[in-house]
Amino acid sequence: MTQNPVSQLAVTEQSDYQSPAPPSAEIICVGTELLLGDILNGNAQFLAKELAGLGIAHYYQTVVGDNPARIQQAVTIAQGRSQLLLFTGGLGPTPDDLTIETLADLFDTPLVEHPDLMADIEAKFTARGRSMPPSNRKQALLPAGALVLPNPQGTAPGIIWSPCPHLTLMTFPGVPREMQAMWRATAVPYLHSHGWVTTTIVSRMLRFWGISESALAEQVAPYLSQDNPTVAPYASKGEAKLRISVRADSTAAALAQIEPVESGLRALVGDDCYGADEDSLASVVGSLLLQRQQTVAVAESCTGGGLGQLLTDIAGSSAYFHGGVIAYDNRVKVNLLQVEATAIADQGAVSAIVAEQMALGARALLHTDWALSITGIAGPGGGTPAKPVGLVYIGLATPSGEAISYRHEFSGYRGRDWVRHLSAHSALDALRRNLL
Amino acid sequence: MTQNPVSQLAVTEQSDYQSPAPPSAEIICVGTELLLGDILNGNAQFLAKELAGLGIAHYYQTVVGDNPARIQQAVTIAQGRSQLLLFTGGLGPTPDDLTIETLADLFDTPLVEHPDLMADIEAKFTARGRSMPPSNRKQALLPAGALVLPNPQGTAPGIIWSPCPHLTLMTFPGVPREMQAMWRATAVPYLHSHGWVTTTIVSRMLRFWGISESALAEQVAPYLSQDNPTVAPYASKGEAKLRISVRADSTAAALAQIEPVESGLRALVGDDCYGADEDSLASVVGSLLLQRQQTVAVAESCTGGGLGQLLTDIAGSSAYFHGGVIAYDNRVKVNLLQVEATAIADQGAVSAIVAEQMALGARALLHTDWALSITGIAGPGGGTPAKPVGLVYIGLATPSGEAISYRHEFSGYRGRDWVRHLSAHSALDALRRNLL
Numbered sequence: 023m024t025q026n027p028v029s030q031l032a033v034t035e036q037s038d039y040q041s042p043a044p045p046s047a048e049i050i051c052v053g054t055e056l057l058l059g060d061i062l063n064g065n066a067q068f069l070a071k072e073l074a075g076l077g078i079a080h081y082y083q084t085v086v087g088d089n090p091a092r093i094q095q096a097v098t099i100a101q102g103r104s105q106l107l108l109f110t111g112g113l114g115p116t117p118d119d120l121t122i123e124t125l126a127d128l129f130d131t132p133l134v135e136h137p138d139l140m141a142d143i144e145a146k147f148t149a150r151g152r153s154m155p156p157s158n159r160k161q162a163l164l165p166a167g168a169l170v171l172p173n174p175q176g177t178a179p180g181i182i183w184s185p186c187p188h189l190t191l192m193t194f195p196g197v198p199r200e201m202q203a204m205w206r207a208t209a210v211p212y213l214h215s216h217g218w219v220t221t222t223i224v225s226r227m228l229r230f231w232g233i234s235e236s237a238l239a240e241q242v243a244p245y246l247s248q249d250n251p252t253v254a255p256y257a258s259k260g261e262a263k264l265r266i267s268v269r270a271d272s273t274a275a276a277l278a279q280i281e282p283v284e285s286g287l288r289a290l291v292g293d294d295c296y297g298a299d300e301d302s303l304a305s306v307v308g309s310l311l312l313q314r315q316q317t318v319a320v321a322e323s324c325t326g327g328g329l330g331q332l333l334t335d336i337a338g339s340s341a342y343f344h345g346g347v348i349a350y351d352n353r354v355k356v357n358l359l360q361v362e363a364t365a366i367a368d369q370g371a372v373s374a375i376v377a378e379q380m381a382l383g384a385r386a387l388l389h390t391d392w393a394l395s396i397t398g399i400a401g402p403g404g405g406t407p408a409k410p411v412g413l414v415y416i417g418l419a420t421p422s423g424e425a426i427s428y429r430h431e432f433s434g435y436r437g438r439d440w441v442r443h444l445s446a447h448s449a450l451d452a453l454r455r456n457l458l
Numbered sequence: 459m460t461q462n463p464v465s466q467l468a469v470t471e472q473s474d475y476q477s478p479a480p481p482s483a484e485i486i487c488v489g490t491e492l493l494l495g496d497i498l499n500g501n502a503q504f505l506a507k508e509l510a511g512l513g514i515a516h517y518y519q520t521v522v523g524d525n526p527a528r529i530q531q532a533v534t535i536a537q538g539r540s541q542l543l544l545f546t547g548g549l550g551p552t553p554d555d556l557t558i559e560t561l562a563d564l565f566d567t568p569l570v571e572h573p574d575l576m577a578d579i580e581a582k583f584t585a586r587g588r589s590m591p592p593s594n595r596k597q598a599l600l601p602a603g604a605l606v607l608p609n610p611q612g613t614a615p616g617i618i619w620s621p622c623p624h625l626t627l628m629t630f631p632g633v634p635r636e637m638q639a640m641w642r643a644t645a646v647p648y649l650h651s652h653g654w655v656t657t658t659i660v661s662r663m664l665r666f667w668g669i670s671e672s673a674l675a676e677q678v679a680p681y682l683s684q685d686n687p688t689v690a691p692y693a694s695k696g697e698a699k700l701r702i703s704v705r706a707d708s709t710a711a712a713l714a715q716i717e718p719v720e721s722g723l724r725a726l727v728g729d730d731c732y733g734a735d736e737d738s739l740a741s742v743v744g745s746l747l748l749q750r751q752q753t754v755a756v757a758e759s760c761t762g763g764g765l766g767q768l769l770t771d772i773a774g775s776s777a778y779f780h781g782g783v784i785a786y787d788n789r790v791k792v793n794l795l796q797v798e799a800t801a802i803a804d805q806g807a808v809s810a811i812v813a814e815q816m817a818l819g820a821r822a823l824l825h826t827d828w829a830l831s832i833t834g835i836a837g838p839g840g841g842t843p844a845k846p847v848g849l850v851y852i853g854l855a856t857p858s859g860e861a862i863s864y865r866h867e868f869s870g871y872r873g874r875d876w877v878r879h880l881s882a883h884s885a886l887d888a889l890r891r892n893l894l
Contacts, residue, residue: 057516059507060692063499066521071495080493081528085502085519092517099535256496320784322763326770327756330763330784337838337874339762345784348756348766354781354824388790402773438773 045188045218046079048104050096052111052121053196054087064198065110072205076213077221077269078106088112090124097128105188106218111196113178115157121193122181126165129185133163139170143177171208176200182212190216223269224276226298228287230262231451233294238262242290251283260444262294296454303450304332304339310457311342311392316421318453319388320346321359321380321395323371324414329396329446344388349380359383372397372409377417378425385419392456393419394449400441401434410434414445418452428452481624481654482515484540486532488547488557489632490523500634501546508641512649513657513705514542524548526560533564541624542654547632549614551593557629558617562601565621569599575606579613607644612636618648626652659705660712662734664723666698667887669730674698678726687719696880698730729891739886740768740775746893747778747828752857754889755824756782757795757816757831759807760850765832765882780824785816795819808833808845813853814861821855828892829855830885836877837870846870850881854888864888 049069055061066083073080082104086096093112100107112121126133139162147154161178164170171180171192178200180193192209194201213219230238235257239246242264245253251268266283270276288295297306311318320329326348333343347358352371355361361379369375380395398414405411411434418426432444485505491497502519509516518540522532529548536543548557562569575598583590597614600606607616607628614636616629628645630637649655666674671693675682678700681689687704702719706712724731733742747754756765762784769779783794788807791797797815805811816831834850841847847870854862868880 056502057506057519058510059503059505062503066492067495067498069495070493074494081523081525082532083493083519083521087517089517095539096518103531320763322766324770325767326775326779327758327763327766327782327784328770330758330786331761331767331878334760334762334764334786334878335875337836340786343762344787345790346763347783348763348781350766350770350776350779350781351824358823387794388787400773439771442767442770 044079044220045105046081046103047073047106047108048080048100049083049108049110050093050100051083051085051196052088052093052109053085054089054118056085056111057087065194065196065201068198068202069108069110069205072210075223075225076210076219077223078213078218088118088120090120090127093121093124094128097125101189105190106213107189107191109191109193110201111194113161113180113193113195115155115161115177119178122164123160125183125185125191125193129165131165131167131185134166136162136164136170139164139179146177171204173200173204174207175203180204182209221269221271222273222276223267224273224280225265225267226280226284227256228264228266228284228295229297229299229301230264230291230294231260231296231303231447231454233262233291235262238264238291238294242287245283245287251279253283253287260440260447293455293458296451302332302335303447303454305336307450307454307457308333308336308339308342310454314457316391316457317342317344318392318394319344319384319390320449321355321384321393321417322346322348323350323355323380323395323397324400325396325442325446325449326350328442329394329449332446332450344390346384346388346393355380355383358387360386370409372399372413372415374415374417374427374429377415377427378419379417381417381419381427382423382425385423391421392453393417394453395419396445396449398430398441398445399434400438400445402438405434412441414441414448416445416449416452418449418456420456426452426456480515480656481541482517482539483509483542483544484516484536485519485544485546486529486536487519487521487632488524488529488545489521490525490554492521492547493523501630501632501637504634504638505544505546505641508646511659511661512646512655513659514649514654524554524556526556526563529557529560530564533561537625541626542649543625543627545627545629546637547630549597549616549629549631551591551595551597551613555614558600559596561619561621561627561629565601567601567603567621570602572598572600572606575600575615582613607640609636609640610643611639616640618645657705657707658709658712659703660709660716661701661703662716662720663692664700664702664720664731665733665735665737666700666727666730667696667732667739667883667890669698669727671698674700674727674730678723681719681723687715689719689723696876696883729894732887732890738768738771739883739890741772743886743890743893744769744772744775744778746890750893752827752893753778753780754828754830755780755820755826756885757791757820757829757853758782758784759786759791759816759831759833760836761832761878761882761885762786764878765830765885768882768886780826782820782824782829791816791819794823796822806845808835808849808851810851810853810863810865813851813863814855815853817853817855817863818859818861821859827857828889829853830889831855832881832885834866834877834881835870836874836881838874841870848877850877850884852881852885852888854885854892856892862888862892 084096112119144154168181168183173179178195183191239255251266256263268276268279349355360383365375381393385393395417401411412432414430416428432441520532548555580590604617604619609615614631619627675691687702692699704712704715785791796819801811817829821829831853837847848868850866852864868877
């Protein structure tokens, strides 16, 4: 497991029994569908990341089904070790949804109807041209003394409730979009104004393509042992990342501490670093093309459109992406892209020459400055000893009309999706490096 | 929240205090990266689904960081309510990885070195042309009395261990691929042979496109209240689903009970049901094309290649998918697909006539039986009152050379990815219905 910077800051340091532990939060996700594996627990990940960003300690997450006795047991355990309990799920109108009434029962508090909430729920149904089913009535019943945590996007409101000293409960619906909106609009300001946020943790994620996590870690080794900012390597889906994290009194102070570390890392690693945070290879390539006022087209075989899809993930990509040809069948390569039939016959469709001719063909056909091509063996079938599954050629036609090709051997045993994913991203990276 | 069939079977029924509760399992995921929200807890989902399939009750999941005291607290709580504890994470070679030594310490059991494991770990390094770092040595240290749970894909072995009566612990690495392989190869057979699997739950998921979850639920309402098999509606990413679940003594008996329910549902709903279980719209369209020995091409504007990518997700799709044109720029629509410039000028690029001409153009250019086209406004910009974000036209050119178009207004406020996702899938569905 990767050594984790915020782990050291937010968790390990606080296990130092010399100092009294600061109050901590705990996430309790209610829903039998989680116990059945029907859904991924993205809500826990979202709240965990948010808590880390606010610098609020968080040591446990619990998942429990739609069962009052077990929900109460989970709350009783959590109450003994945490001071802020965040609940997701169980706020809907069905008999299965019993988070609120179970909490009220546990803390021996009556439910009271909120007429304004009732009116709001009815209005939301009316706006959709429907009448409110009687079952939704219960969503306006909240424990006496609880604050309403408004839900601008749905009918189920949450609560912010301190049923006893040193304990605050917040409830959210299981629908991620509603939960996130409520968190941002009401819960975060509440935490700020109630003394939960005393320090700031700021992270910056540098992103790399074309270097493995372990090679990257070796290159930047001196940085990995430093403290505040800490630097830690990660890897996901073929990309390597370095997270710089710092704890400071303000965001400005944090950013000032991150800046020299980032500069140092970028200088050390060079062009393998393609961006940071929300950047993607497609967005970076897009920015570079916009700067140069140049355009690009694609010619795709084994990716079948995946490279075009990546490029057009970016809003506004029509300014530099004209389109392309999906040349899955060899006749399309020959007829549309003017690949020589003899090249395919002699070298095979998966070859440097065919990749180059595909790129040149796309550039000519779509009248762009650049064109990228991909031809490879995505598998699971079609591999030979000489050309195994995972062999991919990427072609690039340049503004001067030259063609370059790149040969990759991706791990075919990791499957068709993996080979196609790496192929499309490696093509973007080839263009990026030529644009620099 | 959707009422859940297996919930009734596996969970709710067992809260009936008339009968003694059967033994239950609990999942404990160890990893500070989960508390930081760095990763989604896919391991919990995988194990939850597997437990449901085996009919093993499962009421709680806990996430805890890489901290011995807190891991021990979580185990102590779980031990009081569950008899099978499944651990993921913390088996690696770094100082952060301490699941095994923490468990050994909690149950006051010495660690013993397994020379065969040590040899195996060294051999795995040698096979990669590397020498084993000293830190990996600890992966061969297991609690005395624990069985080895072999890891064929990595260096970290797991354990199956009963440190006291009525308690079995199983540990898995956090790497999903390794964890899943170990689960299937060793853990599941162990559970079968040790009396954990006494009944079989079999589920079948029917898949629907072109009908909302609520409309589907109304159509099949009588089925939703029946017991064993139960039927429950779900929705995800624009598709509606019905899960039929049954508990029986054998898989054959379960399937025999599912069959008439499935037939009844399919008869009731008709063509909106496109398949079941692992089927996708792309795989179903592929099978229909193969049956008819027909071919298809695409012409994509706002999806930028996403439709071609869906079609080529299917291994073997080269038998019926020739390729297509990504016509993101209007000049590509005109120059390559022979869309009339006057049609674009009069009706706009997002119009029925342009969708139809794109489909006809792709069919002619790629010499296929069918062709699908997509033109729309994916957003976030580019919408007008008359043509809002989310407006999409799908065109279909048929083997007889006719063109049909379909108009959709998807929820633009749900974002660019959503509009593109629904567009590509709706295009596949249009072809599917015309192939039936």
